[in-house]
Amino acid sequence: MTQHTTSLTILVTGASSGIGEATARTLATAGHHVVLAARRTDRLDAVVAELQADGHSAEARELDVTDREAFAAVVDAVVADRGRLDVLVGNAGVMLLSRLDALLVDEWDRMLDVNVRGLLHGVAAVLPHFRAQGGGHVVTVASIGAHQVVPTSAVYSATKYAAWALTEGLRQESDPSIRVTTISPGVVESELADHITDPLAASAMETYRAASIPAGAVARAVAFAVAQPDDVDVNEIVVRPAAQR
Ligand code: NDP
Numbered sequence: 001m002t003q004h005t006t007s008l009t010i011l012v013t014g015a016s017s018g019i020g021e022a023t024a025r026t027l028a029t030a031g032h033h034v035v036l037a038a039r040r041t042d043r044l045d046a047v048v049a050e051l052q053a054d055g056h057s058a059e060a061r062e063l064d065v066t067d068r069e070a071f072a073a074v075v076d077a078v079v080a081d082r083g084r085l086d087v088l089v090g091n092a093g094v095m096l097l098s099r100l101d102a103l104l105v106d107e108w109d110r111m112l113d114v115n116v117r118g119l120l121h122g123v124a125a126v127l128p129h130f131r132a133q134g135g136g137h138v139v140t141v142a143s144i145g146a147h148q149v150v151p152t153s154a155v156y157s158a159t160k161y162a163a164w165a166l167t168e169g170l171r172q173e174s175d176p177s178i179r180v181t182t183i184s185p186g187v188v189e190s191e192l193a194d195h196i197t198d199p200l201a202a203s204a205m206e207t208y209r210a211a212s213i214p215a216g217a218v219a220r221a222v223a224f225a226v227a228q229p230d231d232v233d234v235n236e237i238v239v240r241p242a243a244q245r
Helices: 018-029 042-053 068-082 105-133 156-171 198-209 215-227
Strands: 010-013 033-038 060-061 087-090 136-141 178-185 236-239
Touching: 010 018, 010 105, 010 156, 018 033, 018 042, 018 087, 018 215, 033 068, 042 060, 060 068, 068 105, 087 105, 087 215, 105 136, 105 156, 136 198, 156 178, 156 198, 178 215, 215 236
Parallel strands: 010 033, 010 087, 033 060, 087 136, 136 178, 178 236
Antiparallel strands: none
């Protein structure tokens, strides 16, 4: 089998900042057609304009991953335009850390909606096309939090354990034409922690962020998994700062 040097069509969710944006840039630079999806279309349009000006192939699609029908509509439109969708990078996520006894229940719901339901909506949207076209690849951006729980991470970790389990379940249930990869990053430079409202969790994150690595480090891991030959399925990559214990 040869490596994927041909141009694939790849949908990246949460591509308006951080890991998703870096992944979209890396994959477009590698010669793939990248569909950048998120809610902040001004950010997507700016990245797409930059990529196109450099001669790369990219487009922006507005998408709130919590909207199941909207997710299916975006995937259907990409397949209608391009003839196929080869890879879904399910990256969109929120991390609203707090202790359970702070009872920020709306934030628990938000994490479950984006990190778990949003991922499932993507899987539901792409699987019929993967079956019809004879294969595809789901790359899930989980977290080190999919392997360990620390105080304030209970709900976030629960969503990432779920992301890990859903991706592994998909692997076990699928025929070999469908590949799955979980990427589990450690602390990465991005806007993720900016949305934490709990003051204790926010100040704890300041310490963690001191040792963060650039989003491009995770993007390279995604590109590595995508570039493998069809019969090679890279199931998980953990990428963390060397200084992160
Ligand atoms: P950012 O906050 O920079 O990016 C999050 C992205 O998710 C944004 O593009 C945002 O776009 C998108 N997003 C959020 N809600 C929705 C929604 N409802 N619909 C569509 N898109 C949405 O953080 P990161 O790049 O760090 O996070 C990316 C992924 O990486 C997340 O799943 C996160 O859990 C994971 N991760 C990050 C780590 C880190 O240290 N940074 C460590 C481990 C995992 P918009 O607001 O425009 O919709």
